[in-house]
Amino acid sequence: MSKETITILGANGMLGSDLQQTLLSSGFDIKCYDLPDFDITDTSQLEDSMQGSDFVINCAAYTNVDKAESDEIVANEVNGYSVGKLGGIAKKLKIPVIHISTDFVFDGKKESPYTELDKPAPLSIYGSSKLLGENLLLDSDADACIIRVEWTYGKDGANFITKIQDFARTRNQIKVVNDQIGSPTHTVEVSKSLRDILLLKQFPTGIYHFAANGYTSRFEMAKYLFEKLGIEVKIFPCSSDEFPAPAKRPLNSKFDCSKIEKLLGRKLPTWQEMLDEYIRLA
Numbered sequence: 193m194s195k196e197t198i199t200i201l202g203a204n205g206m207l208g209s210d211l212q213q214t215l216l217s218s219g220f221d222i223k224c225y226d227l228p229d230f231d232i233t234d235t236s237q238l239e240d241s242m243q244g245s246d247f248v249i250n251c252a253a254y255t256n257v258d259k260a261e262s263d264e265i266v267a268n269e270v271n272g273y274s275v276g277k278l279g280g281i282a283k284k285l286k287i288p289v290i291h292i293s294t295d296f297v298f299d300g301k302k303e304s305p306y307t308e309l310d311k312p313a314p315l316s317i318y319g320s321s322k323l324l325g326e327n328l329l330l331d332s333d334a335d336a337c338i339i340r341v342e343w344t345y346g347k348d349g350a351n352f353i354t355k356i357q358d359f360a361r362t363r364n365q366i367k368v369v370n371d372q373i374g375s376p377t378h379t380v381e382v383s384k385s386l387r388d389i390l391l392l393k394q395f396p397t398g399i400y401h402f403a404a405n406g407y408t409s410r411f412e413m414a415k416y417l418f419e420k421l422g423i424e425v426k427i428f429p430c431s432s433d434e435f436p437a438p439a440k441r442p443l444n445s446k447f448d449c450s451k452i453e454k455l456l457g458r459k460l461p462t463w464q465e466m467l468d469e470y471i472r473l474a
């Protein structure tokens with residue numbers, strides 16, 4: 193059991209709260225930071241949060257994708273420039289960084305799964321602010337590992353699963369988009385893999401794609417969930433155009449995860465296995 197100290201930024205968010213539990217139960221010491229007591233845009237708070245730690249994991253982010261469209265300055269500050277500053281401090285203090293990013297750095301126009309070598313082309317302010325953070329972190333020359341995740345859900349956050357269950361409770365028929373394709377990914381599984389990265393002999397740097405195995409649409413995912421939970425509601429497929437939103441979403445969010453599977457030395461669970469585990473834990 194390791195007794196290394198890990199700084200978790202955004203520790204009370206959906207991913208951060210599962211990560212806290214995973215690291216604690218694996219014997220790590222953790223130092224947790226989040227709004228309102230900690231603001232990643234405050235450089236001195238950021239430096240204080242990292243002092244004396246062996247690693248920092250950044251889960252803090254401006255994640256309201258639609259609101260970001262009219263709040264570009266703040267989104268860039270939180271998701272972009274602060275991540276660059278984090279890199280500068282990490283370089284100075286010689287602390288390796290794991291930073292969480294997103295499939296929204298891509299435009300989703302590619303047919304096949306995205307690899308780490310594909311060129312990002314964000315469709316939204318959120319996506320471009322996250323890409324800015326990735327680039328500034330890489331430019332900082334810190335030991336940085338960027339994990340891009342997608343379609344995440346967990347017990348401590350509002351996400352597609354909680355929203356769709358709320359809809360099903362209040363309506364007897366619902367429409368769900370079937371033209372966005374990706375891999376629903378449980379934050380517990382992300383947390384376990386972040387823990388496993390900390391345990392590697394050599395800290396991996398660069399970009400890694402992380403998602404459940406297999407691809408599905410939001411519609412198929414909702415159908416699977418309702419069947420598993422015994423929720424009886426009529427469900428119909430529709431296109432994203434029927435739900436106009438301020439921010440554009442990529443239609444193809446498929447990730448090629450072979451690079452991280454090689455790093456971890458194991459296959460990642462399928463999206464159905466992850467969803468079954470989420471339901472079992474709920």
Ligand SMILES: NC(=O)c1ccc[n+]([C@@H]2O[C@H](COP(=O)([O-])OP(=O)(O)OC[C@H]3O[C@@H](n4cnc5c(N)ncnc54)[C@H](OP(=O)(O)O)[C@@H]3O)[C@@H](O)[C@H]2O)c1
Nearest residue numbers: 202204205206207227231232252253255292294341342344
């Ligand atoms: N959810 C997804 O589907 C998804 C998909 C791809 C990538 N990601 C990435 O996954 C990572 C974790 O996100 P999540 O899903 O856990 O979202 P989340 O629940 O919104 O967590 C983000 C956390 O960061 C905090 N935060 C926001 N602004 C901050 C600031 N200025 N200083 C310090 N903390 C701040 C938030 O606090 P408040 O709640 O008080 O704002 C929240 O606790 C993020 O990097 C996100 O971009 C998420």
